[in-house]
Amino acid sequence: MKSICIIGRGNVASHLQTWLSEAGYEVSETNPHTFEGFKPNADLCIVAVTDSAIDEVARKADAMLENSKAIIVHNSGTVPLAELGELSHHAGVLYPMQTFTKGRKLQYNHIPVFVEGDSPETEKALMDLAADMTDNARTADSNLRAHVHLGAVFACNYLNYMLMLAEKSIAPLGLSTYGQLIEETVAKALEIGPEKAQTGPARRGDVKTLWAHMNLLQGHPHTSRVYRLLSQHILNLYKD
Amino acid sequence: MKSICIIGRGNVASHLQTWLSEAGYEVSETNPHTFEGFKPNADLCIVAVTDSAIDEVARKADAMLENSKAIIVHNSGTVPLAELGELSHHAGVLYPMQTFTKGRKLQYNHIPVFVEGDSPETEKALMDLAADMTDNARTADSNLRAHVHLGAVFACNYLNYMLMLAEKSIAPLGLSTYGQLIEETVAKALEIGPEKAQTGPARRGDVKTLWAHMNLLQGHPHTSRVYRLLSQHILNLYKD
Incomplete structure (x- = not known):
């Protein structure tokens, strides 16, 4: 997993951009309204938008993603994985538990990250990524999260x-x-x-x-x- | 002001005992029910009991104090100085703003201490004491406190x-x-x-x-x- 496309422009999207770049990933940002900057060949697509918009944005990304092995994740603490259930790509969750404010510097390497995947393979790929982000990664199903x-x-x-x-x-x-x-x-x-x-x-x-x-x-x-x-x-x- | 008598056995009394001893004062503790250990010649008598008991304990201390120049204070954030108003000794307040738990070590020298006295002289004596306790002492009337x-x-x-x-x-x-x-x-x-x-x-x-x-x-x-x-x-x- 090398190329990551983050859809969103809020606090979480802005910090994930810095965090994942620092962890050595190739990261691009996409406007969630126009999809300007979207990378159809990304390995991972992160839907970093407000909870009520996740469903719509994820479906749009699903339709535009050309990489059949790509995974689509959201960052919400509350939205169940099942809400991404009918996508043609693999789906998962990457929930970083921290309060994010644009422009405020954070030490990323200890922030808890909770991971869920729609298959053991997806979950392993996301856990590998999370382990590059923090020493505090763990799996959690939707209910625990x-x-x-x-x-x-x-x-x-x-x-x-x-x-x-x-x-x-x-x-x-x-x-x-x-x-x-x-x-x-x-x-x-x-x-x-x-x-x-x-x-x-x-x-x-x-x-x-x-x-x-x-x-x-x-x-x-x-x-x-x-x-x-x-x-x-x-x-x-x-x-x- | 050299000799201090603390009446009380709670969290605040226990920390004031350590705090004032470390600041170089001669401190004795008194049981608020029996008055065992009370020092009639103390320069300062600290009524460190629950708010609803301050009035009764302060009156008892007032009657037993033989040092006519002694000051009686309480530590409450809320009880107005006026509640100590009819004592024959001078009265004041020494309110340390911190959460105190018995047996938990604290750095005393920055804890805010709010001081009030029933006369400029009382207030000055208490401010001198508070300045020996912390670098964060200030006066505050009952309403601000x-x-x-x-x-x-x-x-x-x-x-x-x-x-x-x-x-x-x-x-x-x-x-x-x-x-x-x-x-x-x-x-x-x-x-x-x-x-x-x-x-x-x-x-x-x-x-x-x-x-x-x-x-x-x-x-x-x-x-x-x-x-x-x-x-x-x-x-x-x-x-x-």
Whole structure:
């Protein structure tokens, strides 16, 4: 597998371009709307578009690919392999679990990559590729991958959203004030596990502080609902 | 200020004991129920108990303190200084913003410490002490401190809770799989700000993935409610 055609122009496509080039592959990028730049003889075609567009773009690529041994993959955490099931080419999944932002440098060689193929041969070819991308490649069927992706939404997207709410609560100081607190929180959770690591007023059952915070959040209905729901869950979880 | 008496036996009391000893102070610990070990001649008395017990313990300490120049402080992020207002001794607040767990080693010298005093002299004495504890000491009135503490609940307690939910979503793999993702999420949010850093299905308006995740969460009503509420907020925040 030498020549790779990436269809997409988003964050993931942009990082895969750099990542695979650095790993020694010949990579071309294709506009997902016009298919300008498409390589009909590519060995691997990566459909790196938003989940709801995967089906349409993959079918178009399938029709244009002339290399009969080529594999078509998508990068989604959630879309099952079966959604690529009726292609005339082999199909698979290459899901890199990281938060990608254009222009932000990343150390690619430890990022977990989850691989699935529609046959043992396809899966082996994709695992060989993934092993060139990272030391953290593994196979995962569509069900396991969906659960991993769901976990990533909490560990990444919702974690980041908590930082956004923190910033909004304390506009006069700025998020950097919380830098050391955030780093210790993460280090502790990874070391002793988040269930043991939980602290704070809800964990202690300190209802007075919970009320004081709800009071500060008057006029912030969204943040207030999040605060109430999370504190209720933590209270329930740790009550004797 | 040389001799410090810490009343309390929790996580904060235990770390303050180590922290202040390392900073060169003479520190004694007192049982908050029996007052065993109390030092009537201490220069500073730290009431390091749960918020709802501060008032009672502070009054008891006030009655037993023989040093008329002594200061009584609490460590709470939320309890206003005014709650210590009717003591016969000077009163203040020393709020270290960190998540403390007994037995876990911490680098104390950069932890933010927020100081408030009931007079300029009290505040100066406490700021001098805080400057011996950290290079990150600053004054903050009760209102600012309460907002800072509210932010810390999101940046620490609720951030940790998101990791707990991530772990529950993906029990077969374990949280360590997410280590690099979590670290990049935090680094990115601190560098470019969480609003720009937000990614994920809700940020992209990818409703199909949101539904797929809600589907995986059937049978997990709590996690499902959290998922729905947060995704709705993020969808609203980023819609065109």
